[in-house]
Amino acid sequence: MYFDKLNTIVIKIGSSLIIDEKKKIRSKWLDSFVKDIQGFKKAGKRIIIVSSGAIALGCKKLNLDKKNLKIDKSQAVASIGQIELMNLLKKNFSKKKMDISQILITLEDTEVRRRAINARRTLDNLFDIGFIPVVNENDSIATSEIKYGDNDRLASRVAQISNADCLILLSDVGGLYNKNPKVHKDAKLIKEVKKIDENVFKIANKTTGEYGSGGMLTKIEAAKICGLAGCKMVISSGLILNPLKHINLSKVCTWFLPEISKLDARKKWIASSVSPKGELMIDNGAIIALKKGKSLLAAGIKNIKGNFDKGDHIKIVDEKNFELGRGLSSFSSEEISKIKGQHSDKINKILGYKTKSEVVHKDDMVGFSK
Ligand code: GLU
DSSP states (O other): OOGGGOOEEEEEEOHHHHBOTTSOBOHHHHHHHHHHHHHHHHTTOEEEEEEOOHHHHHHHHHTOOGGGOOHHHHHHHHHHHHHHHHHHHHHHHHHTTOOEEEEEEOHHHHHSHHHHHHHHHHHHHHHHTTOEEEEEEOTTTOOGGGOOOSHHHHHHHHHHHTTOSEEEEEESSSSOBSSOTTTOTTOOBOOEESOOOHHHHHHHHHHTTSSSTTHHHHHHHHHHHHHHTTOEEEEEEOSSSSHHHHHHHHOOEEEEOOOOOOOOHHHHHHHTOSOOOEEEEEOHHHHHHHHTTOOEEGGGEEEEESOOOTTOEEEEEOTTOOEEEEEEOSSOHHHHHHHTTOOGGGHHHHHTSOOOSEEEOGGGEESSOO
């Protein structure tokens, strides 16, 4: 029902949809999925596919068990499996006369603004020439500290960067239930979520572990990132044939429907960072000032957490640790620890060099009205 009005759609498919537990390619499913995409393309939609499966297909090729794989080995396996994955997708899309391309992303490609803009430009150029970009994390290069680790959050960041209208997470579960459907027979499907609050996270937390790769928690985190960017998201079972048609017909799925975001593209990018490097705790006076549209000054900062550099993403929290907003810091954490609580006219003297006085400039901040 919702797809008619949507122009740019990101579709994430998990490894378990491409290959089954017996390491057999799910060819029939793949064929039906590609057919669904063809329908979208004919309707003039811009499609991005975020596909997992590099490690699973690498394991298939080398006859290895995914569960026993150490991180460095899995990086090598991903490098082998990624071309298997692309070959498989290319073969299937070519049959239906559609062209695909490959984009491998590391965390920094989306978290550094300049690189995110570059990625956006590449996607736009691919749309212009009618190709369908297929995105995956660059598992062979990314190391654990600087890794998405799951394609749910990666897909949500891709949706935000490409200014997509909708992210479809095809998963091995039909949506978000009020309790774990695999344990409780009376579990009820939640069909629509308008606000992602603590309660939604609690439900997801309870059900995590029973689902495939990313788990329900990463899916809710993805919904939050999409929501901040004003992008709809739907979780639906990908295991059935024609999984996209199924979303429209059966309505067994969970839609996350955020309010329309009034933020510009840059602020959307700030709001939906997946890896804030630290936190600034601010006092009530600063909260009032920020709500009036002012920048955050050192005087209002009570405490600081994390190690970060100038320009890094940070969370802004109140004295109860409740997240109020996000921003880009104009100072490193080391500098802020020296100037916190101090008036702006003392900053130059404390630091020993001339610098600006806003710790987070209003143009680099989201979460406060105005
Ligand atoms: N990037 C991983 C792969 O291609 C999958 C990550 C995930 O399933 O979320 O194997």
